[in-house]
Amino acid sequence: MNVLDIRGLTKKFGDFLAVDNLSLTVREGEIFGFLGANGAGKSTTINMISSLLRPSGGEIRILDKDIMKESRFAKLNLGIVPQDLAIYEDMTAYENVSFFAGLYGLRGTVLKERVLEALEFVGLGDKAKAFPKTFSGGMKRRLNIACAIAHKPKLIIMDEPTVGIDPQSRNYILSSVRQLNETGSTIIYTSHYMEEVEELCSRIAIVDHGKIIAEGTKEQLKASITDRKDIRLELKSSGGGEGEHLKDIPGIRTVQQDGQVIVIQSDAAVDNLNRILKKLMDEGAEIRSVEEREPSLETVFLTLTGRSLRD
Numbered sequence: 001m002n003v004l005d006i007r008g009l010t011k012k013f014g015d016f017l018a019v020d021n022l023s024l025t026v027r028e029g030e031i032f033g034f035l036g037a038n039g040a041g042k043s044t045t046i047n048m049i050s051s052l053l054r055p056s057g058g059e060i061r062i063l064d065k066d067i068m069k070e071s072r073f074a075k076l077n078l079g080i081v082p083q084d085l086a087i088y089e090d091m092t093a094y095e096n097v098s099f100f101a102g103l104y105g106l107r108g109t110v111l112k113e114r115v116l117e118a119l120e121f122v123g124l125g126d127k128a129k130a131f132p133k134t135f136s137g138g139m140k141r142r143l144n145i146a147c148a149i150a151h152k153p154k155l156i157i158m159d160e161p162t163v164g165i166d167p168q169s170r171n172y173i174l175s176s177v178r179q180l181n182e183t184g185s186t187i188i189y190t191s192h193y194m195e196e197v198e199e200l201c202s203r204i205a206i207v208d209h210g211k212i213i214a215e216g217t218k219e220q221l222k223a224s225i226t227d228r229k230d231i232r233l234e235l236k237s238s239g240g241g242e243g244e245h246l247k248d249i250p251g252i253r254t255v256q257q258d259g260q261v262i263v264i265q266s267d268a269a270v271d272n273l274n275r276i277l278k279k280l281m282d283e284g285a286e287i288r289s290v291e292e293r294e295p296s297l298e299t300v301f302l303t304l305t306g307r308s309l310r311d
């Protein structure tokens with residue numbers, strides 16, 4: 001079954017077309033990656049799915065029901081974790097979750113139980129009476145998630161839920177996403193961290209200038225890029241900057257160096273490995289290992305959009 005069906009969605013701001021005839025289907029049980037560089041149109045699309053913005057054209061269906069015609073049904077079945085924290089500092093953690101659960105339609109004892117359950121789920125069970133102003137950034141992000149899930153929605157949209165938090169909270173959030181998915185929620189996930197998307201998502205859509213320009217599993221997206229390859233080199237030691245010397249070798253598109261590891265994106269058709277190795281050795285570098293591999297998701301993104309996901 002399709003949890004989300006978007007057909008021909010369009011949003012104009014004056015003359016500017018922020019979302020341009022976008023169509024997308026998300027199936028039950030997926031963790032679906034929704035990727036785009038800054039300004040690509042992700043938030044505008046998400047705001048239309050959550051009825052915060054009115055589309056200029058097109059149709060959005062949640063569980064096969066039009067969200068404009070069946071707004072209560074859509075509200076009950078959708079949970080949104082917004083990019084900007086939507087929590088009230090002067091209300092306790094319990095009151096925050098309770099407020100949102102109420103908006104989503106819960107009442108009475110069920111509401112109380114679900115709020116406590118959601119707080120427990122995000123690891124804030126013992127902080128029900130605490131105020132968010134005493135929380136770390138990671139705890140606030142987790143509270144933001146609790147607010148969106150207490151009503152157990154079928155579809156959860158998470159808009160960059162791991163921005164600006166410590167690695168421990170990030171891991172906690174990533175495993176919560178998996179757990180929510182395993183217990184029956186379909187997830188749409190946006191992030192500027194490609195590793196997260198690569199690890200979590202079963203299917204991915206790339207949006208650029210308001211349009212879907214590629215969609216598929218990681219494997220399908222990687223296989224679609226036949227004209228690029230990644231070369232990964234590890235040096236025995238590094239004085240820094242060895243990769244700089246490689247940029248003018250024919251076929252090389254980008255060179256990224258992180259300590260002893262150099263990752264090169266190159267045209268697949270150009271046989272330049274010998275020249276790369278010779279240049280490094282001429283500079284006195286000692287090479288520990290060399291590996292040619294299929295393009296990473298980052299390379300796929302860069303090739304299709306001409307931009308890096310984190311620009």
Ligand SMILES: Nc1ncnc2c1ncn2[C@@H]1O[C@H](COP(=O)(O)OP(=O)(O)OP(=O)(O)O)[C@@H](O)[C@H]1O
Nearest residue numbers: 013016018036037038039040041042043044045083
């Ligand atoms: N209310 C608005 N009025 C005018 N232009 C807008 C409005 N909201 C968004 N835009 C423009 O629409 C485009 C898409 O913006 P959107 O916020 O959807 O991008 P995004 O993909 O979510 O980017 P980010 O990763 O930075 O959140 C941008 O060029 C933005 O400037």
